[in-house]
Amino acid sequence: SGCVNDALRMRKALRAHGFVRDAILTNEQATRAKIGEYARLLLKQVDAAVAQGVKEPLVLIYYAGHGNKVKQGDLPDKEKSPGDNTFTTHDTDPDGSKDIRDDDIYRLITRLQEKNATVVFFADACHSSSSFRAAPSMPIRGLDRGGFTFLKRRGPAESIFDWDPDGKADLRRAYYAACDDADVAGETEVNGIVCGKFTQVLVELLESGRP
DSSP states (O other): OOOHHHHHHHHHHHTTTTOOOOOOOOGGGOOOHHHHHHHHHHHHHHHHHHHHHHHHOEEEEEEEEEEEEOOOOOSOOOOOSSSSEEEEEEEETTOOOSSSSSHHHHHHHHHHHTTTOOEEEESSHHHHHHOOOOOOOOOBBSOOOHHHHHHGOOOSOSSSSOOOOSSSOOOOOEEEEEOOOSOBBBEEEHHHHHHEHHHHHHHHHHHHHHH
């Protein structure tokens, strides 16, 4: 799929820029449980890096997939559209109970920053909170085109993590997303390969060698 193409292309481009340690989950590997497991492993790796004298470990997280929306979770939001934005997992269901809420992404990023990591997050999915807009006729990366009626989806009953953010996150983070939280992310085709428009721009920039 286009999402898998994007993940593999980004890994190749990042390795060319010196990223030598990475982990990737695609298709049936990308379940809610496995994503949680990898997130906890990432936290342990950051702890190990700090213990070895790395003052500010750089963590880059990239997601290419479907975005959706569910009913509001336990953390207050400042989003333009109602409900929580989610990333869908391979084992998602009609109620969204296996999705990953934006609240949990916030929990992960703040926990990483508490460990003194600098975090860069890229999201190529619908409702992923930026300003890139997709034309209505464009193939999109969302699972519902019916307005906000899909807010009837309850979403996950609890957080994928067992901690809450303590409000100490600082500016050592950057979040780049394909579109605004109320909008959809587009796909395109380049040399016969289906890919996300947002990721295509990222890969082009990385391959150009420009800072």
